[in-house]
Amino acid sequence: MRIKDKLQGTLYKVRKWNFDRKLGMILAIILVASNLLILLVTSTSAIRSLSDKSSKFAQAQLAFTNKIMERELQNIILDMENAAFSDSIRNYVSYEENTRDNTLQNVNFAYQVLGNLSDNHPAIDYAAVIKEDVSTVLYYGEVWTKPDFKEKIMENYKAADNTIEKNIRFSVAPKVFYPDENVLNFYLPINRKYDIRPDHAVAVMVVGIGADSLREYFQASEDDIHMNMYLTDSHGNILVTNTEEEGRLEWAQMEGRRGSFEEKGHLTLYQKMSELEWYTVSMIETDVLYRDTKMTMWFLIGIIGLVCVGSIVVIRLICRWMYRPMKEITIHMKEVSRGNLDTRMDEGYQGEDFQSLAHGFNSMTRHIHELMETVKEEQHELEQSKLNALQSQIKPHFLYNTLECIHWQALAEGNKDVSRMVKALANYYRLCLSHGQDIITLGQELAHTKNYLIIQNMRYDDIIKEDIQVDEKYEGLPIPKMTLQPLVENAIYHGLKVKDGMKGEIRIEAWEREECCVVSVSDTGVGMSEEQCRALNDTIGEFHEDTGYGVRNVHKRIEILFGKGYGLKYYRNPDRGVRVEISLPRLH
Numbered sequence: 238m239r240i241k242d243k244l245q246g247t248l249y250k251v252r253k254w255n256f257d258r259k260l261g262m263i264l265a266i267i268l269v270a271s272n273l274l275i276l277l278v279t280s281t282s283a284i285r286s287l288s289d290k291s292s293k294f295a296q297a298q299l300a301f302t303n304k305i306m307e308r309e310l311q312n313i314i315l316d317m318e319n320a321a322f323s324d325s326i327r328n329y330v331s332y333e334e335n336t337r338d339n340t341l342q343n344v345n346f347a348y349q350v351l352g353n354l355s356d357n358h359p360a361i362d363y364a365a366v367i368k369e370d371v372s373t374v375l376y377y378g379e380v381w382t383k384p385d386f387k388e389k390i391m392e393n394y395k396a397a398d399n400t401i402e403k404n405i406r407f408s409v410a411p412k413v414f415y416p417d418e419n420v421l422n423f424y425l426p427i428n429r430k431y432d433i434r435p436d437h438a439v440a441v442m443v444v445g446i447g448a449d450s451l452r453e454y455f456q457a458s459e460d461d462i463h464m465n466m467y468l469t470d471s472h473g474n475i476l477v478t479n480t481e482e483e484g485r486l487e488w489a490q491m492e493g494r495r496g497s498f499e500e501k502g503h504l505t506l507y508q509k510m511s512e513l514e515w516y517t518v519s520m521i522e523t524d525v526l527y528r529d530t531k532m533t534m535w536f537l538i539g540i541i542g543l544v545c546v547g548s549i550v551v552i553r554l555i556c557r558w559m560y561r562p563m564k565e566i567t568i569h570m571k572e573v574s575r576g577n578l579d580t581r582m583d584e585g586y587q588g589e590d591f592q593s594l595a596h597g598f599n600s601m602t603r604h605i606h607e608l609m610e611t612v613k614e615e616q617h618e619l620e621q622s623k624l625n626a627l628q629s630q631i632k633p634h635f636l637y638n639t640l641e642c643i644h645w646q647a648l649a650e651g652n653k654d655v656s657r658m659v660k661a662l663a664n665y666y667r668l669c670l671s672h673g674q675d676i677i678t679l680g681q682e683l684a685h686t687k688n689y690l691i692i693q694n695m696r697y698d699d700i701i702k703e704d705i706q707v708d709e710k711y712e713g714l715p716i717p718k719m720t721l722q723p724l725v726e727n728a729i730y731h732g733l734k735v736k737d738g739m740k741g742e743i744r745i746e747a748w749e750r751e752e753c754c755v756v757s758v759s760d761t762g763v764g765m766s767e768e769q770c771r772a773l774n775d776t777i778g779e780f781h782e783d784t785g786y787g788v789r790n791v792h793k794r795i796e797i798l799f800g801k802g803y804g805l806k807y808y809r810n811p812d813r814g815v816r817v818e819i820s821l822p823r824l825h
Contacts, residue, residue, distance in 0.1 A: 264552045272541045280534045292497065292504065295464060295521055299506050300495075302466065303517035306454045307510040313358050313444060314405060314423065320364075321425045321442045325350045329375060330368055330440040331430040344375065351377035360450035362412070362420060366427070367391060368440040378445070382414045389413045390443050394424045409476050412445070419448040421476055448477050455479040464519040471514040486518065499523065566598055573602060615797050676798065679747065679756065680712030686721045686745070693729060701729060704744040707756075711747040714754055714824055717794045721745065724758045724805075724817055727788060732762025732815060741814070753803065754823045759816035770807045770815070777805055788817075795819070 320326060325346035332343070351364045355377050363378025367387055374387050390413070397408035406424040411417070422445050426438035455466040455478075468477040473486040495508040507518045565582060572580040580602065582595040683705060690703050725743055733741040741761040748755055765773070777792045792804040799822055808816045 264556070265549045268548050268552070269545055272545055276537055276541050279537055292506075295504070295519060296495075296497070296506055296508075298464070299466075299508055299517060299519045302454055302519075303508045303510060306451065306468065306517060307513065307515075309358070309360060309454075310446075310510075310513065313361065313446065316354050316357060317364075317405075317423060317425055317442065317444050320350045320354045321427050323350055324430075326366060326427065326442070327430040329366065330427050347375055348377060351375065354444070360446050361444055362447040362450065363443075363445045365390070365443050366440055367443065370439065379414060386413045390422070391441070393422060394441055394443070397422075397424060409448075409474075412447070419477075421446045421448065421451065451477040452479050464521045467516075467518040467520075469516050469518055471516070473516075476515070566594065569598065569602075573605075579606070675718060675794075676715050677718050678712060679707065679714040679716050682716050682718070682721050683707060683712070683745070685719075686725055689722050689725060690743070700740040701733065702740070702742040704742055707745060707747040711754065711756075711824070714747070714756075714821060716756070716819075716821060717791070717798055720791055720795070720819060721756070721758060723787060723791055724819075728758065728760035728762060728815070732760040732764065749823055752823060753820045756819040756821065757816055758819075759810060759814060761810075761812075761814040764809055764814045765807070767809055770809050773807050777807075795821070 325343070328343045329347035347366065351366065355361045355364050361378070363376065365377070365386075366375040367390060369391075372387075376386070393408045393410045394406065397406040404426060408422050408424070409419055410422065412420045422443055425442045425444075427440040427442055428434065428437050429439055451468065455464075465480050465482075466478065467475050467480075467482075467486060469475055469486060475483060475486060493509075494511075495506075497504060497506045499505070502523055504521045504523055505518065506521070507516050509516050569580045569582055581599050687703070687705075690701060694701055728743055733739050739762070744757075744759050746757050746759075773788075777789055778796065779789060788805065795804045803820045803822065806818050806820070808818065810816050
């Protein structure tokens with residue numbers, strides 16, 4: 238849970254960073270990830286390429302060493318066979334010692350053959366012919382220092398069970414004369430002259446090749462890869478090596494004529510000699526083999542690391558430069574939040590987007606400032622309208638209570654006309670109050686208007702005819718209080734001119750049009766001209782604090798409560814009179 242909490246805390250801190258830091262971090266992650274991917278692909282390719290090249294070079298070096306060494310050993314074995322089957326050697330082994338046939342000349346000829354064999358191959362330390370039935374040994378080579386040469390050689394010969402090419406045996410043993418050095422001995426049995434039976438050998442030719450002589454083939458040049466090299470038989474027994482190791486290669490997994498395998502941090506290469514059942518083996522430490530690869534990889538890591546650091550610095554600077562307009566707009570937004578709407582941004586940035594951003598911010602603050610002033614003005618107008626309405630309601634509030642008393646008194650005395658008029662007047666003033674509500678339903682407003690018409694008809698002897706064509710579905714339509722009555726009153730006193738005794742009709746209708754509901758009040762009075770209607774419509778939105786529930790006050794209240802686009806509009810009727818249409822939000 239602690240790890241999860243720490244991770245959530247870190248993510249929370251990151252989310253609170255500024256945009257430039259987040260953008261810089263994202264770009265840095267993308268850059269580092271792409272560089273790491275490039276490094277991975279490049280290093281993998283380089284490692285594979287260099288490793289393949291190093292392995293192929295080592296294989297080529299091993300093949301060359303194997304070829305040279307095999308050629309030398311093959312030449313030694315071939316010359317050994319030629320010498321063993323020469324007349325001089327056959328004559329030497331065919332006659333018994335101290336007989337007249339085994340003359341000094343035969344010994345000299347045989348000795349000369351051994352000398353030529355040794356001189357032709359510098360790797361040979363000694364060559365000898367040992368006859369089993371005599372004590373003397375025909376010998377040519379390094380200085381004779383011990384008398385038991387014959388016994389040691391024959392002992393090794395009898396112990397050697399490894400055979401190569403026909404009946405040649407070999408063994409690896411310490412030198413007779415220098416026991417601290419090893420020698421590779423080749424043994425070839427020799428029959429008497431004209432005797433080819435395999436089991437009738439009377440002598441053995443031995444050729445000793447010093448390990449130090451063969452080891453010279455394993456010496457690498459300064460440009461070559463250092464390798465531990467071995468010459469082994471088919472069982473992995475070490476014959477010659479350039480190391481101190483002896484015995485058998487336990488890790489040898491040699492199959493086929495050539496191959497390689499990795500084991501215990503080493504790459505082992507081997508190649509079989511084509512004629513001999515021997516292997517030339519090289520073992521290289523993988524650290525040495527991949528040394529150049531590692532140096533290349535570290536070089537790439539260093540270069541990419543420097544590129545990443547430099548790129549991150551550049552990205553940071555670029556992000557700061559790009560974020561400067563955003564930072565400035567943040568500062569100005571803080572000023573706006575403190576109520577300072579006069580703050581402005583510099584619009585001289587490079588780039589259309591930042592110029593548009595700065596211009597939009599300045600336009601926004603300017604419009605907000607203008608809207609704030611407009612709201613203040615409208616709020617003042619609304620408060621003034623409410624004050625006027627309150628002042629108009631003071632008297633109705635006092636009167637409709639008094640009128641209720643008169644209504645019941647008239648009823649008690651049986652004067653129904655007085656009671657009906659007083660009741661209508663009381664209802665009229667009661668609806669004026671409407672429990673302090675600014676918006677009532679169209680049904681309530683129609684009832685209020687009907688009470689007003691009842692009173693006016695009783696005053697003027699039923700000269701006003703009413704025609705209310707409003708469907709029941711519109712009676713729930715919200716409408717500001719005291720909207721219809723001022724329009725009806727206007728039609729009575731300015732259109733019908735009841736003081737002059739004219740009679741007329743007032744019609745109230747309701748319908749839907751596009752996105753609004755329309756309530757119309759029309760009369761059959763004297764009307765107005767097109768110019769008068771146009772002038773009234775152009776000035777109807779102007780507010781005057783000294784107006785109460787006049788036409789302009791009604792329009793302004795509708796506009797404040799429901800928004801621009803709603804309110805009053807006057808039209809001249811085709812026949813006679815005037816029609817005023819009230820646009821209100823439609824029912825949902």
